[in-house]
Amino acid sequence: DAGVIQSPRHEVTEMGQEVTLRCKPISGHDYLFWYRQTMMRGLELLIYFNNNVPIDDSGMPEDRFSAKMPNASFSTLKIQPSEPRDSAVYFCASSPRHGGNQPQHFGDGTRLSIL
Amino acid sequence: AQRVTQPEKLLSVFKGAPVELKCNYSYSGSPELFWYVQYSRQRLQLLLRHISRESIKGFTADLNKGETSFHLKKPFAQEEDSAMYYCALRTGGGADGLTFGKGTHLIIQP
Numbered sequence: 001d002a003g004v005i006q007s008p009r010h011e012v013t014e015m016g017q018e019v020t021l022r023c024k025p026i027s028g029h030d031y032l033f034w035y036r037q038t039m040m041r042g043l044e045l046l047i048y049f050n051n052n053v054p055i056d057d058s059g060m061p062e063d064r065f066s067a068k069m070p071n072a073s074f075s076t077l078k079i080q081p082s083e084p085r086d087s088a089v090y091f092c093a094s095s096p097r098h099g100g101n102q103p104q105h106f107g108d109g110t111r112l113s114i115l
Numbered sequence: 116a117q118r119v120t121q122p123e124k125l126l127s128v129f130k131g132a133p134v135e136l137k138c139n140y141s142y143s144g145s146p147e148l149f150w151y152v153q154y155s156r157q158r159l160q161l162l163l164r165h166i167s168r169e170s171i172k173g174f175t176a177d178l179n180k181g182e183t184s185f186h187l188k189k190p191f192a193q194e195e196d197s198a199m200y201y202c203a204l205r206t207g208g209g210a211d212g213l214t215f216g217k218g219t220h221l222i223i224q225p
Binding site: 033042048091 | 149151158159160161164201211212213214215216217218
Protein backbone atom coordinates (compact mmCIF):
# COMPACT_ATOMS: atom_id res chain seq x y z
CA ASP A 1 0.00 0.00 0.00
CA ALA A 2 1.42 3.39 -1.00
CA GLY A 3 -0.28 5.06 1.90
CA VAL A 4 -2.11 8.36 1.68
CA ILE A 5 -1.26 10.09 -1.59
CA GLN A 6 -1.36 13.84 -1.96
CA SER A 7 -0.84 15.97 -5.02
CA PRO A 8 0.79 18.18 -5.92
CA ARG A 9 3.77 18.05 -3.58
CA HIS A 10 4.52 21.71 -4.18
CA GLU A 11 2.36 24.50 -5.53
CA VAL A 12 3.38 28.08 -6.19
CA THR A 13 0.79 30.48 -7.48
CA GLU A 14 -0.16 34.11 -7.45
CA MET A 15 -2.71 35.52 -5.09
CA GLY A 16 -6.23 35.52 -6.40
CA GLN A 17 -5.81 32.24 -8.22
CA GLU A 18 -7.80 29.13 -7.40
CA VAL A 19 -5.81 26.35 -5.76
CA THR A 20 -6.90 22.71 -5.65
CA LEU A 21 -5.19 20.18 -3.43
CA ARG A 22 -5.89 16.49 -3.87
CA CYS A 23 -5.84 13.47 -1.60
CA LYS A 24 -6.26 9.75 -2.08
CA PRO A 25 -6.79 7.98 1.26
CA ILE A 26 -5.74 4.46 2.07
CA SER A 27 -8.17 2.00 0.58
CA GLY A 28 -10.73 0.86 3.11
CA HIS A 29 -10.28 3.82 5.43
CA ASP A 30 -13.55 5.47 6.33
CA TYR A 31 -12.19 8.71 7.75
CA LEU A 32 -10.34 11.46 5.94
CA PHE A 33 -8.83 14.54 7.55
CA TRP A 34 -7.36 17.77 6.20
CA TYR A 35 -4.78 19.62 8.33
CA ARG A 36 -2.81 22.80 7.79
CA GLN A 37 0.66 23.42 9.21
CA THR A 38 2.16 26.87 9.70
CA MET A 39 5.04 28.15 11.77
CA MET A 40 2.77 30.32 13.86
CA ARG A 41 -0.10 27.95 14.54
CA GLY A 42 1.41 24.50 14.08
CA LEU A 43 -0.83 21.69 12.84
CA GLU A 44 -4.52 22.53 12.78
CA LEU A 45 -7.47 20.40 11.78
CA LEU A 46 -9.47 22.01 8.98
CA ILE A 47 -12.17 19.46 8.25
CA TYR A 48 -12.82 15.74 8.37
CA PHE A 49 -15.08 13.29 6.59
CA ASN A 50 -16.65 10.00 7.56
CA ASN A 51 -17.84 7.81 4.70
CA ASN A 52 -17.53 10.80 2.35
CA VAL A 53 -19.73 13.01 4.51
CA PRO A 54 -18.22 16.12 6.15
CA ILE A 55 -18.51 15.76 9.91
CA ASP A 56 -16.73 18.79 11.32
CA ASP A 57 -15.64 21.78 9.26
CA SER A 58 -15.27 24.19 12.15
CA GLY A 59 -11.56 24.50 11.45
CA MET A 60 -12.02 25.82 7.94
CA PRO A 61 -10.72 29.37 8.21
CA GLU A 62 -12.95 31.19 5.75
CA ASP A 63 -15.51 30.75 3.02
CA ARG A 64 -12.66 30.86 0.57
CA PHE A 65 -11.87 27.31 1.68
CA SER A 66 -13.99 24.36 0.61
CA ALA A 67 -13.50 20.62 0.71
CA LYS A 68 -15.27 17.78 -1.02
CA MET A 69 -15.14 14.02 -1.02
CA PRO A 70 -17.07 12.79 -4.03
CA ASN A 71 -16.15 9.16 -3.39
CA ALA A 72 -14.27 6.97 -0.95
CA SER A 73 -10.98 7.27 -2.80
CA PHE A 74 -10.68 10.97 -3.46
CA SER A 75 -10.93 14.33 -1.74
CA THR A 76 -10.13 17.89 -2.70
CA LEU A 77 -9.40 21.04 -0.75
CA LYS A 78 -9.96 24.24 -2.70
CA ILE A 79 -8.97 27.79 -1.94
CA GLN A 80 -10.61 30.46 -4.06
CA PRO A 81 -9.38 33.14 -4.22
CA SER A 82 -6.02 32.38 -2.64
CA GLU A 83 -4.13 34.85 -0.44
CA PRO A 84 -0.48 34.98 0.71
CA ARG A 85 -1.52 34.08 4.27
CA ASP A 86 -2.78 30.75 2.97
CA SER A 87 0.84 29.70 2.41
CA ALA A 88 1.39 26.56 4.48
CA VAL A 89 1.84 22.82 4.28
CA TYR A 90 -1.47 21.03 3.89
CA PHE A 91 -1.70 17.45 5.09
CA CYS A 92 -4.28 14.83 4.38
CA ALA A 93 -4.71 11.84 6.68
CA SER A 94 -6.99 8.82 6.81
CA SER A 95 -7.93 6.26 9.42
CA PRO A 96 -9.94 3.05 9.55
CA ARG A 97 -13.44 2.95 10.92
CA HIS A 98 -13.40 4.01 14.52
CA GLY A 99 -12.67 1.43 17.14
CA GLY A 100 -10.99 3.59 19.67
CA ASN A 101 -7.53 5.00 19.19
CA GLN A 102 -7.22 4.17 15.54
CA PRO A 103 -4.09 5.94 14.30
CA GLN A 104 -4.23 8.44 11.50
CA HIS A 105 -2.01 7.83 8.48
CA PHE A 106 -0.61 10.99 6.95
CA GLY A 107 0.34 11.88 3.42
CA ASP A 108 3.53 13.71 2.51
CA GLY A 109 1.72 17.03 2.41
CA THR A 110 1.41 19.78 -0.17
CA ARG A 111 3.64 22.80 0.32
CA LEU A 112 1.64 25.78 -0.89
CA SER A 113 3.16 29.18 -1.57
CA ILE A 114 0.94 32.08 -2.56
CA LEU A 115 2.87 35.01 -3.96
CA ALA B 116 -11.69 23.99 23.99
CA GLN B 117 -8.91 21.47 24.22
CA ARG B 118 -5.27 22.45 23.94
CA VAL B 119 -1.92 20.70 23.76
CA THR B 120 1.24 22.43 24.91
CA GLN B 121 4.78 21.38 24.11
CA PRO B 122 6.92 23.95 25.92
CA GLU B 123 10.18 23.18 24.13
CA LYS B 124 10.56 24.09 20.48
CA LEU B 125 14.03 22.63 20.41
CA LEU B 126 15.72 20.04 22.59
CA SER B 127 19.32 19.02 22.12
CA VAL B 128 20.90 16.14 24.04
CA PHE B 129 23.98 14.00 23.64
CA LYS B 130 23.85 10.43 22.42
CA GLY B 131 23.32 8.07 25.33
CA ALA B 132 21.73 10.70 27.54
CA PRO B 133 18.13 10.43 28.74
CA VAL B 134 15.44 12.26 26.79
CA GLU B 135 12.18 13.72 27.99
CA LEU B 136 9.86 15.60 25.67
CA LYS B 137 7.19 17.41 27.60
CA CYS B 138 3.52 17.50 26.72
CA ASN B 139 0.68 19.01 28.72
CA TYR B 140 -2.93 19.12 27.72
CA SER B 141 -6.12 20.82 28.76
CA TYR B 142 -9.35 18.95 28.33
CA SER B 143 -12.17 18.37 30.76
CA GLY B 144 -13.08 14.87 29.61
CA SER B 145 -11.14 11.64 29.14
CA PRO B 146 -8.56 12.28 26.47
CA GLU B 147 -6.85 9.96 24.07
CA LEU B 148 -3.20 10.93 23.75
CA PHE B 149 -0.71 10.19 21.01
CA TRP B 150 2.85 10.94 20.04
CA TYR B 151 3.58 11.41 16.34
CA VAL B 152 7.07 11.69 14.88
CA GLN B 153 8.38 13.13 11.64
CA TYR B 154 11.87 12.11 10.60
CA SER B 155 13.72 14.18 8.06
CA ARG B 156 12.08 13.94 4.63
CA GLN B 157 9.52 11.44 5.84
CA ARG B 158 5.85 11.74 6.53
CA LEU B 159 4.28 12.22 9.92
CA GLN B 160 3.72 8.85 11.56
CA LEU B 161 2.33 7.49 14.79
CA LEU B 162 4.96 6.70 17.42
CA LEU B 163 2.79 5.55 20.28
CA ARG B 164 -0.57 5.98 21.98
CA HIS B 165 -1.37 6.04 25.63
CA ILE B 166 -3.99 3.32 25.61
CA SER B 167 -1.53 0.76 24.29
CA ARG B 168 0.96 1.35 27.08
CA GLU B 169 3.65 0.20 24.70
CA SER B 170 7.31 0.96 24.19
CA ILE B 171 8.27 1.86 20.64
CA LYS B 172 11.91 2.35 19.65
CA GLY B 173 12.70 2.57 23.36
CA PHE B 174 10.24 5.43 23.93
CA THR B 175 7.50 5.33 26.53
CA ALA B 176 4.87 7.82 27.61
CA ASP B 177 2.60 7.68 30.63
CA LEU B 178 -0.62 9.58 30.88
CA ASN B 179 -0.77 11.49 34.15
CA LYS B 180 -4.29 12.77 34.55
CA GLY B 181 -3.47 14.59 37.78
CA GLU B 182 -0.81 16.66 36.07
CA THR B 183 -2.56 16.54 32.67
CA SER B 184 0.69 15.43 31.11
CA PHE B 185 1.86 12.85 28.60
CA HIS B 186 5.62 13.24 28.52
CA LEU B 187 7.68 11.14 26.12
CA LYS B 188 10.76 9.50 27.57
CA LYS B 189 13.71 7.43 26.49
CA PRO B 190 16.53 6.41 28.82
CA PHE B 191 19.33 6.45 26.25
CA ALA B 192 19.07 8.66 23.18
CA GLN B 193 20.31 7.49 19.81
CA GLU B 194 21.30 9.63 16.84
CA GLU B 195 18.45 8.21 14.75
CA ASP B 196 15.99 9.66 17.26
CA SER B 197 16.60 13.13 15.83
CA ALA B 198 13.23 14.28 14.46
CA MET B 199 10.20 16.47 15.08
CA TYR B 200 7.90 15.11 17.75
CA TYR B 201 4.26 16.09 18.07
CA CYS B 202 1.96 15.38 20.97
CA ALA B 203 -1.69 15.05 19.97
CA LEU B 204 -5.03 14.72 21.69
CA ARG B 205 -8.32 13.32 20.53
CA THR B 206 -11.44 14.04 22.48
CA GLY B 207 -13.97 11.73 20.95
CA GLY B 208 -14.25 8.00 21.35
CA GLY B 209 -14.29 7.61 17.61
CA ALA B 210 -12.16 9.12 14.92
CA ASP B 211 -12.40 12.81 15.68
CA GLY B 212 -9.67 15.04 14.43
CA LEU B 213 -6.48 15.48 16.41
CA THR B 214 -5.41 18.57 18.30
CA PHE B 215 -1.66 18.86 17.97
CA GLY B 216 0.99 20.60 19.99
CA LYS B 217 3.41 22.79 18.05
CA GLY B 218 6.08 20.15 18.15
CA THR B 219 9.54 19.73 19.60
CA HIS B 220 12.59 19.41 17.41
CA LEU B 221 14.82 16.81 19.03
CA ILE B 222 18.48 16.85 18.08
CA ILE B 223 20.77 14.09 19.27
CA GLN B 224 24.38 15.13 19.21
CA PRO B 225 27.09 12.50 18.70
